[in-house]
Amino acid sequence: MxxxxxxxxxxxxxxxxxxxxxxxxxxxxxxxxxxxxxxxxxxxxxxxxxxxxxxxxxxxxxxxxxxxxxxxxxxxxxxxxxxxxxxxxxxxxxxxxxxxxxxxxxxxxxxxxxxxxxxxxxxxxxxxxxxxxxxxxxxxxxxxxxxxxxxxxxxxxxxxxxxxxxxxxxxxxxxxxxxxxxxxxxxxxxxxxxxxxxxxxxxxxxxxxxxxxxxxxxxxxxxRALPQDAVVRASTQVPVNWSQAELASLPGATNAVIDAAGTSLNIASADVQATIIALLNLAERDDIRLVDLASTSATLEDVFLALTGRSYGESEEAEEVTA
Ligand SMILES: Nc1ncnc2c1ncn2[C@@H]1O[C@H](COP(=O)(O)OP(=O)(O)OP(=O)(O)O)[C@@H](O)[C@H]1O
Ligand SMILES: [Mg+2]
CATH class of the missing domain: 3.40.50.300 (P-loop containing nucleotide triphosphate hydrolases)
Structure with missing residues (x-):
């Protein structure tokens, strides 16, 4: 080019x-x-x-x-x-x-x-x-x-x-x-x-x-500029009472966001295996049932999240309500 x-x-x-x-x-x-x-x-x-x-x-x-x-x-x-x-x-x-x-x-x-x-x-x-x-x-x-x-x-x-x-x-x-x-x-x-x-x-x-x-x-x-290689995503049937800081301090995790409803977790990770094991242990401890546990490579959504602290989907929805 x-x-x-x-x-x-x-x-x-x-x-x-x-x-x-x-x-x-x-x-x-x-x-x-x-x-x-x-x-x-x-x-x-x-x-x-x-x-x-x-x-x-x-x-x-x-x-x-x-x-x-x-x-x-x-x-x-x-x-x-x-x-x-x-x-x-x-x-x-x-x-x-x-x-x-x-x-x-x-x-x-x-x-x-x-x-x-x-x-x-x-x-x-x-x-x-x-x-x-x-x-x-x-x-x-x-x-x-x-x-x-x-x-x-x-x-x-x-x-x-x-x-x-x-x-x-x-x-x-x-x-x-x-x-x-x-x-x-x-x-x-x-x-x-x-x-x-x-x-x-x-x-x-x-x-x-x-x-x-x-x-x-x-x-x-x-x-590539993101600190994480991948993102661990999970949702739960009932809202979790974990804090974002708590999830962000799991092994491998570099950042974490819980949605407003408290049922959708998004954890950036530089070591997916370690993060998933720790998340499963946490869920077991607190008797929380995880559904849709998955890890995906980082996307532009994660770039937006890392730069603004807001999830892109949520900023779009928020804007639509006030528009
Ligand atoms: N003529 C105008 N008078 C006053 N405010 C305006 C005017 N045009 C745009 N704005 C405001 O400026 C901001 C940027 O608007 P703009 O249309 O550039 O956004 P956008 O990124 O194109 O949004 P969208 O994705 O909805 O098209 C918005 O907050 C909008 O309300
Ligand atoms: Mg426009």
Missing amino acids: STTSIIQLANVTKRYGDFIAVNGIDLEVQEGEIFGILGPNGAGKTTTLEMIEGLRAPDSGTITVAGFDAVNQADEVRKIIGVQLQSTSLFPYLSASEIMELFGHFYGISDPKRRAVELLANVDLSSKAGNRVDQMSGGQQQRLSIALALVNSPVVSFLDEPTTGLDPHARRSLWQTVLDVRASGTTVVLTTHYMDEAESLCDRIAIMDGGRIIACDTPDALI
Whole structure:
């Protein structure tokens, strides 16, 4: 992979009134990579994306895209980027190919018809070219919106949560579309709140939380940087009265989290065998019945947990309640 950086953010901050949505972030995206911004609801992902796209001005800091300043040269930036529109904003009464051609005309490309045929084939929508948007499935609409983000052969394509709301099959098919976009030479910057998506699809990711970037690297490197090799997970039928500190001090354990209900245990471990034996002994002592005892290799979820002290699933749920 090329190591030329194509997007640079330095000390970028964005406030909405008194609220700091993006808090002094630094970021570099390399040419030709799929770069993911991962974080729970409200982390500041969309705000960051919109500032890079030149749609929102930062309160402070600098952003450059392919050498252009995103604030003072926003017109130049917009010419060389593609932005995925939310499917709801697509014209419902035009066919897929008509919308593609319309966008081709907007961008002044030489043969909009041919480009429409070519791009619809690329996102596997040739058979739906004559369908209106409201006659397409959610996954097909998302693929169409990605095709629209490619009409002007952009240097960078920005996708804001491209797979949200899709079923697992449609998500995987969309991942392939994104991989094809990268293969064609376009740099992709996407946001997601799916850990597995960031892990499987992105070359590098920035994990955002509360307006800050708390880690940025390849998924592998982020996981390898954890002190644990694996995680021991268990659930119980009745809530346990063990403390997290107690579990974290079991042999091999490096960290432990018990969920709010007290029935789901998550113990990071550098020695799985020792930790499991100790956990079983503890359960035996306190007459606790463990169900679903398992050990798995560490994942990005564990990275988030280690960095924030919160479980990712719980921060998503908490946000949904307050949203
Ligand atoms: N126009 C606005 N006015 C006031 N606050 C805003 C505005 N847009 C976003 N915010 C706030 O800024 C924070 C970051 O929002 P942003 O949309 O960037 O988050 P996000 O990471 O994209 O979240 P999601 O995963 O839900 O899309 C949120 O707390 C949000 O409520
Ligand atoms: Mg968002």
